[in-house]
Each structure stands twice: as structure tokens, then as C-alpha cells.
Amino acid sequence: MRFTHLFILLYIFILFGCKQEKLQLIKIEGKQIKITNTIAANSEIESFTTPFREHIQKDLDSVLAYSADTYSKSDGKYNTAIGNLMADAVFSEASPIFKSKTGHNIDMVLLNYGGIRSILSKGNVTKRTAFKIMPFENSIVVVALKGTQIDSLTYYLSKSKTAHPISKLKLSLNKDYKIIEAKINGKNIEKEKTYYVATNDYLYNGGDNMTFFKTNDSLYVLNYKIRNALIDNFKKADTISPVRDDRFTQK
Structure with a gap:
């Protein structure tokens, strides 16, 4: 009996004696290291990356x-030449x-005004131009919407x-x-008809509060970036001269 008590006491001593003390973080220190031209380049890395x-x-x-000419997204209140160019390019390149x-x-x-990130300058148009106008990795998706959802889309545009x-x-x-007028391809919008609307994945996911895209029949992912559609469209043109028109107006 005496040894039993002794073993119990020894076990308790070992159990609590081996318990690690909890450590708490009380301070973090750091310093800013500025990257400037005073830092010498690594010659091996430079020789490897230069050709790429x-x-x-x-x-x-x-x-x-x-x-x-030079075109900017601030050139018009409801539609702009550069915005029309981008939307038309998506239509023509994504349709086939x-x-x-x-x-x-x-x-x-339907694309978003904020997705146009640069002007289109007068002169040569290059791939770099497309990257400046659309630097994001947004891809084209097509959403099947009933006419009732198209009504929500046009209401959104009228309020924005x-x-x-x-x-x-x-x-x-x-x-x-x-x-006072809303038409697709020159025809009045039919409530029960299904319309296939090309947009980008950012807007489909609710970007710019375009929540009407989520109430849809089907989603089609084309795996085709808007920037690539611009590049492909530029390649087909000799001279680019987009215009403002009557696609979105106020009487």
C-alpha cells in the first residue's frame, strides 16, 4: 500500500513536471529594406532572364x-467610342x-465601364495597347437570361x-x-425568350452590383480572355476608328 501511494505521487510529479510552459508573443520587430538601383544585379540571373x-x-x-484618333472612356455620358470598340470586339470574336x-x-x-483602364492613343496599336486597356485577367462568359432578367439588366443601366x-x-x-426604348438586335425584348449575354467573369460574380446575372438558365465559360479578344480584333483591322452612336442615349 505504501508503494502504491509512492508510485501515485511519483506519477503526479512527472506529469506536472514535464508540462511545458505556454509561450506568448509579446513583440515583433522589423525594418524596411528599400530596393533601389544601388543593389547590384545578380549577373547569373540577369543573363538567364534577359532573352525572355x-x-x-x-x-x-x-x-x-x-x-x-485618341479615344477615352470619358468622351461620352452613356456610350463612348472606346467602350463601343471593346463591346463590339467581344461580340465579333466570341460569337463564333x-x-x-x-x-x-x-x-x-455587357461589360463594365471600370474595366477600361487606359485610353487608346492615336498611332500604332500593339499588344501592349491591349494590355494597358485591359490589364486584368477577366475572361468572357455567356449567360442565358430570360427577358425578365434582361429587364433587370436594362433597369440597372438606366439607374447607373x-x-x-x-x-x-x-x-x-x-x-x-x-x-422609353429597349431592343436587342432591333427587336423588342420578349419576357419568356432566352437571350445569350456575353459578359466577363467579374460581372457574372456580382461585380459592380450586377446581381441580375446570377438569376440565369445556364452559364457558358469560353476560356477566352477579353484582352485576347481585343488583340485578335486589332489584328483584323488596318485602321481603328470607333465612334459614339445611339446604342445608349437620353432623349
């Missing part, structure tokens, strides 16, 4: 077309891809009062910003 860098720069500076995948035609395009790029949609507002 030169190849990329040459590719980006390859001339694709010529821009007749979508047709081959589904047998359907794209009915219209912003030159979001559109193609094949014609929208007219009165002086009170009420919709």
Missing part, C-alpha cells in the same frame, strides 16, 4: 493596327466560339447612368431616366 525579357518586349511592341460550342448565337454584350460598354442592345431614356 527581350522576347516579351518585342512581342508586346509588335504593331497590330493603327488608331485614327460560342456558336461552335453550343449552336446558339450571342444576342448582346454610366457608359458601361454594350453591343447589340439599344437603350433610350427620357429626361427622367425612365426607359
Whole structure:
């Protein structure tokens, strides 16, 4: 009995004696290391990366077309030449891809005003131009929407009062910003008809509060970036001269 008590006491002593003390972080220190031209380049890394860098720069500076003027997204209230160019490029380049995948035609395009990140300058148009206009990795998706969801889309545009790029949609507002005309490919929007709307993955996921895309029949992912659509479109043009038109106006 005496030994039993002794073993119990020994066990308790070992158990608590081996328990590690909890450590707490009480302070973090650091310093800023500025990267400047005073830091010598690593010659081995430079010799390895230089050919790749030169190849990329040459590719980006390859001339694709010529821009007749300078175009900015601030050139118009409801539609701009550069916005029309981008939306029309997505329509023309994505349409055959979508047709081959589904047998359907794209009915219209809606992109976002904020997705235009640079002007299109007068002069040579290169791949670098496309990267400046669309630096993001946004891809084209096509969403199947009923006419009732298209009504939500046009209502959104009427309330935003912003030159979001559109193609094949014609929208007219009165002086009170009420919709007086809304047509797709020159025809009135039918409530129960399914329309195939090309947009980008950012907007489909609710970007710019375009939540109407989530109420849809189907989603088609084309694995085709908007920037690549621009590049492909530029390659087909000799001279680029987009214009503002009557696709989105206020009477």
C-alpha cells in the first residue's frame, strides 16, 4: 500500500513536471529594406532572364493596327467610342466560339465601364495597347437570361447612368431616366425568350452590383480572355476608328 501511494505521487510529479510552459508573443520587430538601383544585379540571373525579357518586349511592341484618333472612356455620358470598340470586339470574336460550342448565337454584350483602364492613343496599336486597356485577367462568359432578367439588366443601366460598354442592345431614356426604348438586335425584348449575354467573369460574380446575372438558365465559360479578344480584333483591322452612336442615349 505504501508503494502504491509512492508510485501515485511519483506519477503526479512527472506529469506536472514535464508540462511545458505556454509561450506568448509579446513583440515583433522589423525594418524596411528599400530596393533601389544601388543593389547590384545578380549577373547569373540577369543573363538567364534577359532573352525572355527581350522576347516579351518585342512581342508586346509588335504593331497590330493603327488608331485614327485618341479615344477615352470619358468622351461620352452613356456610350463612348472606346467602350463601343471593346463591346463590339467581344461580340465579333466570341460569337463564333460560342456558336461552335453550343449552336446558339450571342444576342448582346455587357461589360463594365471600370474595366477600361487606359485610353487608346492615336498611332500604332500593339499588344501592349491591349494590355494597358485591359490589364486584368477577366475572361468572357455567356449567360442565358430570360427577358425578365434582361429587364433587370436594362433597369440597372438606366439607374447607373454610366457608359458601361454594350453591343447589340439599344437603350433610350427620357429626361427622367425612365426607359422609353429597349431592343436587342432591333427587336423588342420578349419576357419568356432566352437571350445569350456575353459578359466577363467579374460581372457574372456580382461585380459592380450586377446581381441580375446570377438569376440565369445556364452559364457558358469560353476560356477566352477579353484582352485576347481585343488583340485578335486589332489584328483584323488596318485602321481603328470607333465612334459614339445611339446604342445608349437620353432623349
